[in-house]
Structures are given as structure tokens and as C-alpha cells.
Amino acid sequence: MSSDPQRSLHDHHEHTEMSELSDMQIRVRSLETVLTEKGYIDPAALDAIVEAYETRIGPHNGAKVVARAWSDPDFRKALLADASKAVNSMGNVSPVGSHLIAVENTPERHNMVVCTLCSCYPWEVLGLPPTWYKSAPYRSRAVIEPRKVLAEFDVVLPKETEIRVWDSTAETRFMVVPMRPKDTEDWGVEQLETLVTRNSMIGTGLALKPKDVT
């Protein structure tokens, strides 16, 4: 293996996808071994981190937050005022740190979130971002032609609806509270959670309709 990680990684691009993956597996394992032997990481801690993101930390947490906001006007108010504090008051979602901000969709305004500079994302409530969110097409286009981007996600809004794009350029993190679908007046919180998709909390989707889940 070359001692110039950038160059050799680039060279490997002409290989097939399979050999590239196994090449990365070898490189990453090598780095993990070095950092473990040097005393900087504990492989068991890495296992626990991966497991947390594959199970505990995901968009099911955000869905609980949104469903509660739809059902409880006091909670909705608290969430919009200080989302970190409101989410931590719930008790049934994984904890969040500072600077979480909830922005609410209305008939007049639709919110969507991007990080044009890399991949900032409210992972504590939504889990790790999907590949498309971190991709050059989304990062480049979301700020200049958001309506076209939304159409590619099958979200078509009246032309007078304001589209507000939040570029996550600091340590503040944004989650969208989508509009509550019609004909759900008698739905309980747990039922409502099933309508809240990850994309609806990024702003590239709307909440599902009752007919989508029943």
C-alpha cells in the first residue's frame, strides 16, 4: 500500500466496485489497528457507536417529536421556542445536545434543509443523513432551484407558497415540522407517528396521508 493515501485511493478508481470496496476495507482496518495499538480507540466503543446509529438513533425519534407537536399545542409552542429543551423533556426519544431548531411548515411557507458545504444534519433526531442529502446534486441545487428539487421528490406546491431553504452553515441544526394531514383529527399520537417520514422532516417530502398507511 502506498504511503500517500490520497493518490493511491484515486488510482484505485479504475478498479471494479468490488475490489474498491475490499480495498477500502483493508485500508480502514489498517487505520483502526494502528489507532488501537497507539491507544487512541477501543474497538468495542466503535461497535457500540455503529450499533447506536443502526438501531437507537434514527428518524423514528423525529417522528415522535412531530406527532407530539401535532397533538399537543403546548408542546408545539415549546418545540418551536427551544427544540433541544422540548425534545429532551419528552423522555421517550434519544437525547439531543444543543442548538436544535424546529421550523414549521404552513400553507403559506414550506421549509427545506440543506448543508451546501458538506453534510450538517439533525442526526440526533433523524439519524445519519441519506446519501442523496450529502451528494453534490442536492447540495448544489437546493439553494438555487429548490422548487425543481422538490418536484423531483414529487413535492409540488402552489407557486405562491414561499419556499424557505435553510443552509446549515454553523452548529445550529434544523428539523422541519411538516403539516398535519387532513382527516387525522381523531388519530392518537402513535398512529400519527406512522405518517411522519424522514424526508418530511428534511422538507423534501410531505407527511403521508391516512390512505398511504391504512
Added chain:
Amino acid sequence: MSNTIHDMGGMHGFGPIVEEENEPVFHTEWEGRVYAMNRAMGPLRLWTIDEGRAAQEMLPPSVYLSASYYQRWYLGLVQRALDHSIAGADEVAAGKSLRSSDKPNQIFTPKDAKALTRGSYERPSSVPPQFKPSDTVRTRNVQPVTHTRLPRYARDKLGTVEAIRGCHVYPDSVATGAGEDPQWLYTVVFSGRTLWGEGCDPAVKVSVEAFEPYLLLA
């Protein structure tokens, strides 16, 4: 760095957005290991989150664009391990420690992984904020060669302060090792037409999170 390939807002030519159905959290084992190594090394405070970002932003554009997301994380982590003398290039290549070196006092444990939350970047301030909501501001026309969080598309533009987000660690300073130098942080909103011209949809508004040194009272 500043005007580097990572600053993608408004660029053309990257094509359609491709959504993967039922996408797994990690596509391969190594993606999870790379991510977890970064997560586990962060709290050791050997470097800051902005230094980590800068390490990826300084990748040559051809490497940045052809590497996958987690390949960039791998390259950034290797670079920081070398820069901070945690390991030598020969050790990274050999996949084992070749010499003894100082160990950190504490490391990230499996127990720490039970509470994975983001840290706070808010800091006490010695001065009041210079701007208030509804102020009209102009973003500075700056082209720093070091790390910044003011995207190119939002420079030298008239916008409106919408909210004050507190006084936060200043990325432009901390990424260069010059200390946290906390600054007031604002949400500043621009009309799409201010950013992109007459051809832009009139119902579009875009906001950035802007540190006080990025702004001038208009």
C-alpha cells in the same frame, strides 16, 4: 479552505438527485468503522470539528469529487492522524504500530456510546450583539484562503437578520488553531432574486447561519 470544491451551493452540472430506496445506515462495514473512528476521536479534543472539516475541504478537487462520502472521512482522518503525529505514514501503510508513542489519558468507551449527543458550541460573550432581528445587513465580500463558513453564493449580498442564535465558537479562527474567538451567530435570510438574479423563483428565500464578522450594517 474558502473557495474550494466543497462550497457547492448554486453550481450547475451535477445532474439529478438520486434517492436510494431502503438505504441502509452504512452500506459496508468499513463505512461504519470510519464514521465511528471519527466519532470516537472527536471527544479527545485533539482537534476541533472545524479542523476536521478543513482537512476534507483541502483535498484536491478531483479527489474530493471522485471519493465517496466516507472515503473523504477516511482521508480526512488519516491526514489529521499524520498532522497530529498520532501515527506515521509508514505505520498507516503497514497497518500496525511501528514505534511506541504517548497515549492519550482518556479514550471514548463503549459506555460513552450510550449517550451520543452533540456538544455545545455556545460560549459566554464579552460584548452585546451588534445586530438585531429585522436589521438589513450586507455580507462581506471576503475570499479567505483559510476555512470559512460563509458560502460564496452568500457573499456581498443584502439580507435581513431573522434571529440571534447566541455567541458561538468562530470556525474561521478555531480551524486555523487561533483559538475559539467566540462570535455572535445570526440567521440571515436573503430573497432568491438577491442571490440568483431575476430568473429566480420570486417565492424562494434562502438563509445562512452567519457569524458577526461576516456582516456589515447596510
